[in-house]
Amino acid sequence: MEKLQLLAMIQAYTGVGIGLMIGLGAAGACIGIGIMASRFLEGAARQPELMPALQVKVFLLLGLIDASFIIGVGLAMLFAFGNPLLAVVQQG
Secondary structure, three states: OOHHHHHHHHHHHHHHHHHHHHHHHHHHHHHHHHHHHHHHHHHHHHOHHHHHHHHHHHHHHHHHHHHHHHHHHHHHHHHHHOOHHHHHHHHO
16 A cells, blocks of 8 residues: 555544544543432432532542543544654654
């Protein structure tokens, strides 16, 4: 194959991969946060005296779930702006 075609294919597949990384990561984070919040409300309704302890854990997990999504976005941006696969084709 010609170099230009290889570069175009790498960029196209990278774009599809970036879309999947961000889309599935966002969907997973949103579903996880929704399930966690619903269980928190259920637990708070059953035992209101445990609400402060549960609230601390909910906010901690909320940050961890969001952090995993942000790490995925960072990796997607790495491939979008500094794709290491393009350097291999350009050298060869």
